[in-house]
Amino acid sequence: MSLKTFQLNLSNLRPWLTLLAITWLLASLGLGWLVNSLVIIIGLLLLAPILIFFGFRFWLQYNLVTDQCPVCRYQFTGLKQSQLQCPNCGEQLMVQQGHFQRLTPEGTIDVTAIEVPSKSLDD
Structure with a gap:
């Protein structure tokens, strides 16, 4: 050294x-x-x-919610107890109880339509 x-x-x-x-x-x-x-x-x-x-x-981890838009079924993430807009269809949504729900005016009844197969009278 x-x-x-x-x-x-x-x-x-x-x-x-x-x-x-x-x-x-x-x-x-x-x-x-x-x-x-x-x-x-x-x-x-x-x-x-x-x-x-x-x-x-x-x-x-505690406050993020991942769910689907109830209108177009697009999956994205939002914060609990917040209002947001779907990035796919533009619908106004609210995060409640871990799921996205539509923001509708008071008195609006939200229904889910289902497709019913038609039968002809000839059958």
Whole structure:
């Protein structure tokens, strides 16, 4: 190991040694509480994005509803207890009880039509 290699390795450690020296100096002066609070703040800053990410994923998993439009049967996703518009047919919908329901004016009776096969009298 040559002297240049040792100097190069020491120059890479200089910021860490400086931080260690400042920490030791503050602790020896009775300012250990300052060092502890800085470590806690840095730890919270590093931990906060992780907690926010997993919290947002949990919220989305709980509040997203995937269902079919009752008019055109197009499947898409919406948020619980919200009003939205079907991207396929444009029908105004409301998410209630985990399903999409049409928004109709009060007094409107919504019926479902079914196809009945016709029989001719000749049969």
